[in-house]
Structure formats: C-alpha cells, structure tokens
Amino acid sequence: MTEYPFFFTWTAQSAVKPFELTGGQGAWFTTSDGGRWLDLGALAYQVNAGHGERRITDAITRQADELALSMANAVYPAKVELAERLLAMAGPGFSKVFFTLSGAEANENAIKIARQVTGRMKLLSRYRSYHGASMGALSLTGDWRRPPLEPGIPGVVHVHDCYCDRCPFGQELATCKRECATTIGQTLALEGARSIAAVFLEPVPGANGVLVPPDDYWPIVREACTADGALLVADEVLTGFGRTGKPFGFQHWNVVPDIITCAKGLASGYATIGAVIVHERVARHFDANVLACGLTYYAHPIACAAAVATMKVYEEDGMYDHAARLGPVLRRELDACARRLPAKSYVRSLGLLAALEVEAPADAWTRLGAELSRRKLSLHVDGKRGTAIFAPPLCIGEEELVTGMRSFADGAVAAFAGRGSKDAASGGPEP
Numbered sequence: 001m002t003e004y005p006f007f008f009t010w011t012a013q014s015a016v017k018p019f020e021l022t023g024g025q026g027a028w029f030t031t032s033d034g035g036r037w038l039d040l041g042a043l044a045y046q047v048n049a050g051h052g053e054r055r056i057t058d059a060i061t062r063q064a065d066e067l068a069l070s071m072a073n074a075v076y077p078a079k080v081e082l083a084e085r086l087l088a089m090a091g092p093g094f095s096k097v098f099f100t101l102s103g104a105e106a107n108e109n110a111i112k113i114a115r116q117v118t119g120r121m122k123l124l125s126r127y128r129s130y131h132g133a134s135m136g137a138l139s140l141t142g143d144w145r146r147p148p149l150e151p152g153i154p155g156v157v158h159v160h161d162c163y164c165d166r167c168p169f170g171q172e173l174a175t176c177k178r179e180c181a182t183t184i185g186q187t188l189a190l191e192g193a194r195s196i197a198a199v200f201l202e203p204v205p206g207a208n209g210v211l212v213p214p215d216d217y218w219p220i221v222r223e224a225c226t227a228d229g230a231l232l233v234a235d236e237v238l239t240g241f242g243r244t245g246k247p248f249g250f251q252h253w254n255v256v257p258d259i260i261t262c263a264k265g266l267a268s269g270y271a272t273i274g275a276v277i278v279h280e281r282v283a284r285h286f287d288a289n290v291l292a293c294g295l296t297y298y299a300h301p302i303a304c305a306a307a308v309a310t311m312k313v314y315e316e317d318g319m320y321d322h323a324a325r326l327g328p329v330l331r332r333e334l335d336a337c338a339r340r341l342p343a344k345s346y347v348r349s350l351g352l353l354a355a356l357e358v359e360a361p362a363d364a365w366t367r368l369g370a371e372l373s374r375r376k377l378s379l380h381v382d383g384k385r386g387t388a389i390f391a392p393p394l395c396i397g398e399e400e401l402v403t404g405m406r407s408f409a410d411g412a413v414a415a416f417a418g419r420g421s422k423d424a425a426s427g428g429p430e431p
C-alpha cells in the first residue's frame, strides 16, 4: 500500500510506484526529485499541445474570472465558439455537438444517441479496443479491462481487428480479402439485420497497439453500416486533434462517420472535457424528439475556454502539419531501432502515434522499464502485450524527438539483449 489517501487507477495498490509531478514545458515534464523527463507518451495520451502552455492556462484564468458557473441551457461565447470550431474540424454535414467531461462519457452519450435515433439496442466494437471505464464504454471495450467487470450492458458484440502483423484471419496483407473489414458487414447481418444501433471504432486502435488499418478498411465498414442502417461512430478520443497527422484520424480515408467522440487532446488535458460531434442526418432526429442525455457540468465554461484556447494553439503553431511532418521521422527512428534488436519485432505508426511490438520474455520488458527510467523517457510500455507505444506532444521538436528515440533505441537494445539493470530508478514515473 502507498501512504496516499486515494486510489491509483488500473493497479493493485501495493504495486503502484507513485511519483510527484511538478510541472513541465513543451515536450518535457519535471518531478519533485529534480528529474526532467522527455514525454514521449503525452502523459496519458492527452497532452497534444505540450506542457506549460501559457496560452491555455491564461485563457482558463480569464474565463474563471469572467464566468465560472453555468447550467445546461445557458449560453456564453466559449461554448458557442467551441461547438463551431468542432463542427468545422469535423467537416461538412456535422451540425450539433454534445459536450461531456471525458472520453468515456462521450462514448456513453454516443451509445444513447445511437439507440434513440435508430430504435435499435445492440452495439458492435472490436476486441483490441478501449472506449472508456464507465459501464457502457467498458462494455464496448474489447481489451483486458472489460472481463473483470462483466456482465456489462447487454447487446454488445465484438469482432476481430485489423491486426495485419498477426492477422486473426490467418491472412497476409498483400493477398487478403480484408476479412477484418468484411466481417463487420457479415456480423451486422448475422446479428439480425437492422438490429445493431452503432459500430464503434477507433480510427487507429491506439493503446491496444496502434493497429493501422489498410486504406480500404474504413470505406468497406462505412458501406456496410450504410447498407444496414447502423450508425458509424469514430472514437477519436486518442487519435483526434492531430495525433495521426490529420485533425481527426478518420480523415485519412475519405469517409464520413455519423458520430465522432473526442476528449483528451480537445483541451490537451488542461481541463476535463469531451464531446460528441453529430452529423446532421442523426442530429435532426432530436428536432422533435427529446434528447435523453444530460450532465450538471455540461459545457463547463472553464473547460470550454481551455478547449478553445487549445484549438487556437494547434492552429497558430500549425501543430497538425508539424505532426504529419514528424511522423516519418518517428517511423524512421523506430525502424532503425527495430533493426538493431535481437528479437523479432514489428513497427506500426501513423503521424505521431507509433508502436514497437517485440517478441520478448517478461524480464526483457522489465529491463526496458528500468532503462527508460534511467534515461528519463516516459512512454507507454506494456510488457504483457509486448508493445511500447509512442505519442509525444505534437509540439516536440525534430531534434528532441530524434535524440529521445535514439536514447530509447540504445535502452531497448540493452534490455532485449539481456543487458541493463532490472531495477527501475526511484522517483520517476512508470514509463
């Protein structure tokens, strides 16, 4: 047990290694022991605009002075501007925004909207997915976080993923028939035609290994949903706001979902806010029908101001283009790292979201954790699933990225070759 009077998440309390975060600047954060860490994981994938961003914190202060309290039917400039910006970012046809406090809540409300609009109850998602920790979002989630809490909400069906390096259909990308995509249309029919309200997909499954789909995956799924009448929901909580080099991840594939959910990068973690962005063809249902969704802190003024300021930072600094330009640099460095490893490995990436998957025993991953602590590199290492995931703040400089990735590569070579320490340096975050 730790001495702290609160729970730490997703862990046995006796296993946690707390660290004191004191601040940060750009792609770096600091800890109370004087440590300065290169943040190659954007903390929990949310710090797209970077640490210590005064343009956002100043906007929060101004809004707190001006108007900090509201209720659902209140209107103020930050609320209007944020909705307008989100609709413009989503593209033609999107007409309404529903605000939430988190990514999980965005998905909860997308479930409710889809059920109300279609009159159907069932939902479809994938096994290698994470959609949030509340019961509806967790029921959609396919990964290890769902089974301990089952039964979840009824009617959720899971299908296999676009995991081309280990195709669940036993195929090779060059010769496959996109079974991962066509299985969705088949499942919609097998579940009873016109019974699934919505298909929830991360454009690129993120925390589950950066499973970049083939270019025709999303168009095939879009067509299947249109044919069946199921709504297509793009869960952009992790991939949104430039993470993959486009404003939203789905925009890589020339498709238009019916609903977009987002959070994390929306205010870059400076405030707790998420959103459901709804296409006009769905939103118009609620012109005459009651929208049975609501939250006390709907469109909180301070969160809206933080999100507007964050979106302005992305725009002023051209961060989405910067992420698109640095994506190949991250890829090049990871490919170079993989070539140096003594174990079989796979690299997957899109923009500034990348995974290195290595076939290595658990102790090698423990050694990697220790190497990263020693090198003060923060990223998402998942030894159980054999992946390291990279998602640096979009403001990271090319030199910072290259230096950090080369340090990572040296640490990975040592760890996977059986060298290096097993003991994580104390006083730093669990990478």
Ligand SMILES: Cc1ncc(COP(=O)(O)O)c(C=O)c1O
Residues within 6 Å of the ligand: 102, 103, 104, 105, 107, 130, 131, 132, 133, 202, 206, 207, 235, 236, 237, 238, 239, 263, 264
């Ligand atoms: C794709 C995706 N959806 C939803 C969520 C849940 O977001 P939150 O933790 O803000 O509830 C996450 C969080 O990691 C996510 O990665």
